[in-house]
Amino acid sequence: MADYLRQMPHQGSADLARRPSTISRLHIDIPLLLLLLVLTVYGLVVLYSGSGKDMSAVIRQGRYFLLAYGIMFTVAQVNLGRIMRWAPWLYLVGVGTLVAVMLVGVGAKGAQRWLSIGGFRFQPSEIMKLVLPLTVAWYLADRTLPPRFFHVMVALALLGIPAALILQQPDLGTALLIAASGLFVLFMAGMGWRYIFGAVLAAGASAWPAWMFVLKDYQKQRILTMLDPESDKLGAGWNIIQSKTAIGSGGWEGKGWMNGTQSHLDFLPESHTDFIIAVLSEEFGLRGVLVLLSIYLLILLRGFWIGIRAQSSFGRMMAGSLTLTFFVYIFVNMGMVAGLLPVVGVPLPLVSAGGTSVVTLMAGFGILMAISTEKSTGPR
Amino acid sequence: MPKHIQLKDPNRETRISSARTVIAVLLVLASLGIVVARYYSLQITQYEVYRTQSERNRVQLQPLPPKRGLIYDRNGVLLADNRPSYMLSIVREQVQDLDSTLAELGRLLPVTESDLANFQKKLKRRRPYEAVPLRFRLTEQERAVLAVNRYRLPGVVVDAQLLRYYPHGKLFSHAIGYVGRINEQEVLDLDESDYRGTFHVGKVGVEKFYEDILHGDVGYQNVETNAHGRVLRVLERFAPKPGADLVLNLDIRVQKAAYEALGDRRGAVVAIDPLTGGVLALVSTPGFDTNLFVNGISSADYSALRDSLDVPLFNRAIQGQYPPGSTIKPFMSMAGLESGLVTPQSTVADPGWFSLPGDSRKYRDWILRIRGTGHASRVDMKMAIAESCDVYFYDLARRLTIDRMYEYLAPFGFGERTGVDTTNERRGVLPSTRWKRDAMGQPWYPGETISAGIGQGYMLASPMQLAFATSVIASKGVRRTPRLLQSIDGVPVEAPLLDPILVPPEYWSAVYEGMIEVVHGQRGTAKALAVGIEYQMAGKTGTAQVIGIAQGSVYKEEEVAERHRHHGLFIAFAPAEAPTIAVAIIVENGGGSSAATPIARAVIDTWLFGEAG
Incomplete structure (x- = not known):
């Protein structure tokens, strides 16, 4: 396979004094894999309770994980250089499907996000979550780093196009996450601090026009509700009040597995998907939250470690971006459920029920594993 | 491609990347x-705060409405009952296709347009798990049809609810009043916690006056619910305290006799x-079916009642304001005796008319038109009452003056509410110079005193006031506030005793004599009713000139004459030797007192003998 072709020129190199194990031949990062498995099991345990003791939901989620792990292993086998070369083409396909969604997409809850092909629905914006950072990294990998102004602008254009297309679906949450994944590549590429601060200032300055002209009423409502959930107790504020109640009432020890009254008596909305952290907090208490955060933190640290050890700047940028994006999911989800951030549709990574995000995230970890087993050669 | 590579500095890139990673880790x-x-x-x-809140979320206090107390007459006849009423409701979230379910129900039982409209209106306001009523008062047959078809109508529920039912309909409409659905104003006025779960409240009459007693105390159960409000289990239960049953002084036989005697x-x-102050009958005709009001009267039914020329919703017995006419004369006689202006023996010359000194205006006696002369050359008290001599009372009124008239008549309850235990009683008018100044801003004219002496002019009284005043004469000065209520859950309730009118017994005897003569005398104005009578009845007839009582009602031309x-009036008590009943009767546009006197006979016979003589 590609692997052999890739390894061929380096046989006998001093770097390879160590005997290549089966594991490394399979391009698997053992610590990362173990952490992901622990997280998967923990997530399924919480899901069983969060779905109302619905074993079929757990089995369904388990199947998604099987598929996702398969995809992760497959992606891990692909030569990083090949992934990089595919990136621009995937990007073009991705942008094309986003345009297609705009034209012939399938709507749900007032937003047009899905593309239906032969009865199979899929969400092009989800694929962009991986393709976009790959493309930005592909573009920057060949430039001198830190990127010059022109290259930053091109990179911003690359991320701006899909972000704008997703924003008009409208899907503010995903648009911001995708934009963030591209920005993280720029950040890892060493984009100058003046650009970063400039961008922060620009974002601050654009808040007012965004509020006036860009944000839809329901998005403004979410922000207002987050600021004062009591203002709409039975309406939009309900979710936040109930999730905060679920979290708070868990205390240190929690009410015990399957004993969460908030979730089992249906006070908690979306208890098995976006709000599953509230179930975990209620049933396992702050202890359980800290355990989860520890697993997450170890995964993040492993991701950064892979980035630092990466042999190419493409790998470093990708590892950093993937890890930071993973972190953003955690932060946004846990923040919104606890009433720190407005409610946007961001799942708790690898814990919330749902196939798409699991597959995307695990494909991302596949790329991380590909980076981790990249041999110390030049980018080509 | 090599052109890119020459510009790149791998070491620098690694350094940058590592530095950024460190920053990223710190940010994370x-x-x-x-x-x-x-x-x-x-x-x-904030653990405690949220724990409490989640507890409160989970556990809900559910009100258990108390059963409303029943109302009986003095013989134990049920006047106000609670009957299970079955209603058909739909739980939205359990219905798959609402339109087809409604259509199917429409095939099974009658569902009117207004039922559907009300249903749709309520549907919007309720949560999907709440049952929304579609039809009330299902018949047994309708329930059977629904039971048979239930399996194919998911989400369709038949609920029983206790509803007030008045078995005697119109007969007691004004005596008992009715309950109705709690309206928006009442929601504000009622004790919110006590009325959680209660949908009906007394609107008028006894039902309203004794609302607190009839309602009972709300009970509660602690239930665990889910967020949809569905009850999962009952944690604890505090039973409601049912409302007390009331026994009234009303006697259904007397009530019926009065109602039937009034006819249409x-x-x-x-x-x-007069011994107890108990109200034995309280009738106002036309009555109306109080059951119509219990669960919301239809607008068609309501406008029919409201717009009827006969104003059936108007309680003439306590709200009707009639000039008492000659029925005032026994009370005027008492005023004369108490003031010392007359004695039972003193007489007044009666030419058939009366005039004030220095005034040419003649105040005619009613008999002048018939006989062309007075009742007799000289008239004493007994004759004045028996024959309803106007001149005697014109003269007395002049000497008494309006303000002393007020002073002596007020203890009989004129111009003041009797305080009977029901709602909406009106006070009537007992005129005085002060009253006229306050009410009309005008001075009192001497001529007005003359007509006041025969119960005309400004004076107004309700039948309840007249009956109370009559009972005061019957009991020789003992005054008890009239009471509909006899006992609460078997515990007797005494009518409040007021200060008695203390006068020498011969005064009462003199008035008694005159009133007995009205019924039993050769020339008594009510002698017609004495035919075949086996007891002594004392009474006084009266005629009141019509003034419209129903303001704002439109009189049709052809009905104006009638x-x-x-108005024909009559007050009476019996038996004269030991009175046990005092009545006041008015027949609107009866033409004269002869319309009212037979009713008194029917009512009193029924009370004394258990049936109309």
Whole structure:
């Protein structure tokens, strides 16, 4: 396979004094894999309770994980250089499907996000979550780093196009996450601090026009509700009040597995998907939250470690971006459920029920594993 | 491609990347710190707050409405009952296709347009798990049809609810009043916690006056519910305290006798037991079916009642304001005796008319038109009452003056509410110079005193006031506030005793004699009713000139004549040797007192003998 072709020129190199194990031949990062498995099991345990003791939901989620792990292993086998070369083409396909969604997409809850092909629905914006950072990294990998102004602008254009297309679906949450994944590549590429601060200032300055002209009423409502959930107790504020109640009432020890009254008596909305952290907090208490955060933190640290050890700047940028994006999911989800951030549709990574995000995230970890087993050669 | 490579500096890129990674790790740690701080704050610092809130979420207090007390007459006949009423409701979330379910129900049982409209209106306001009523008062047959078809109508529920039912309909409409659905104003006025779960409240009459007693105390159960409000289990239960049953002084036989004697005429009868103050009958005709009001009267039914020329919703017995006419004369006689202006023996010359000194205006006696002369050359008190001599009372009124008239008549309850235990009683008018100044801003004219002496002019009284005043004469000065209520859950309730009118017994005897003569005398104005009578009845007839009582009602041309006839009045008590009943009767546009006197006979016979003689 590609692997052999890739390894061929380096046989006998001093770097390879160590005997290549089966594991490394399979391009698997053992610590990362173990952490992901622990997280998967923990997530399924919480899901069983969060779905109302619905074993079929757990089995369904388990199947998604099987598929996702398969995809992760497959992606891990692909030569990083090949992934990089595919990136621009995937990007073009991705942008094309986003345009297609705009034209012939399938709507749900007032937003047009899905593309239906032969009865199979899929969400092009989800694929962009991986393709976009790959493309930005592909573009920057060949430039001198830190990127010059022109290259930053091109990179911003690359991320701006899909972000704008997703924003008009409208899907503010995903648009911001995708934009963030591209920005993280720029950040890892060493984009100058003046650009970063400039961008922060620009974002601050654009808040007012965004509020006036860009944000839809329901998005403004979410922000207002987050600021004062009591203002709409039975309406939009309900979710936040109930999730905060679920979290708070868990205390240190929690009410015990399957004993969460908030979730089992249906006070908690979306208890098995976006709000599953509230179930975990209620049933396992702050202890359980800290355990989860520890697993997450170890995964993040492993991701950064892979980035630092990466042999190419493409790998470093990708590892950093993937890890930071993973972190953003955690932060946004846990923040919104606890009433720190407005409610946007961001799942708790690898814990919330749902196939798409699991597959995307695990494909991302596949790329991380590909980076981790990249041999110390030049980018080509 | 090599052109790119020459510009790149791998070492620098690695350094940059490592530095950025360190920064990223620090950012991640800081952000996770924020998350941990937030969860710590929610789960540790504010733990108690949220634990309480989640408990409150889970456990709900559900009100258990008490059963409303029943109302009986003095013989134990049920006057106000609670009957299970079955209603058909739909739980939206359990219905798959609402339109087809409604259509199917429409095939099974009658569902009107207004039922559907009300249903749709309520549907919008209720949560999907709440049952929304579609049809009330299902018949047994309709329930059977629904039971058979239930399996194919998911989400269709038949619920029983206790509804007030008045078995005697119109007969007691004004005596008992009715309950109705709690309206928006009442929601504000009623004790919210006590009325959680109660949908009906007394609107008028006894039902309203004794609302607190009839309602009972609400009970509660603690239930565990889910967020949809569905009850999962009952944790604890505090039973409601049912409302107390009331036994009234009303006697259904007397009530019926009065109601039937009034027939289709407009009028009112109030009968009081002078010994106890108990109200034996309280009738106002026409009545109306109070059951219509219990669960919301239809607008068609309501406008029919409201717009009827006979104003059936108007309680003539306590709200009707009639000039008492000659029925005032026994009370005027008492005023004369008490003031010392007359004695039972003193007489007044009666030419058939009366005039004030220095005034040419003649105040005619009613008999002048018939006989062309007075009742007799000289008239004493007994004759003045028996024959209803106007001149005697014109003269007395002149000497008494209006303000002393007020002073002596007020203790009989004129111009003041009797305080009977029901709602909407009106006070009538007992005129005085002060009253006229306050009410009309005018001075009192001497001529007005003359007409006041025969119960005309400004003076107004309700049948309840007249019955009370009559009972005071019957009991020789003992005054008890009229009471509909006899006992609460078997515990007797005494009518409040007021200060008695203390006068020498011969005064009462003199008035008694005159009133007995009205019924039993050769020339008594009510002698017609004495035919075949086996007991002594004392009474006084009266005629009142018509003034419209129903303001704002439109009189039709052809009915004007009938509605301009005089009102016939009659007050009476019996048996004269030991009175046990005092009545006041008015027949609107009866033409004269002869319309009212037979009713008194029917009512009193029924009370004394258990049936009309």
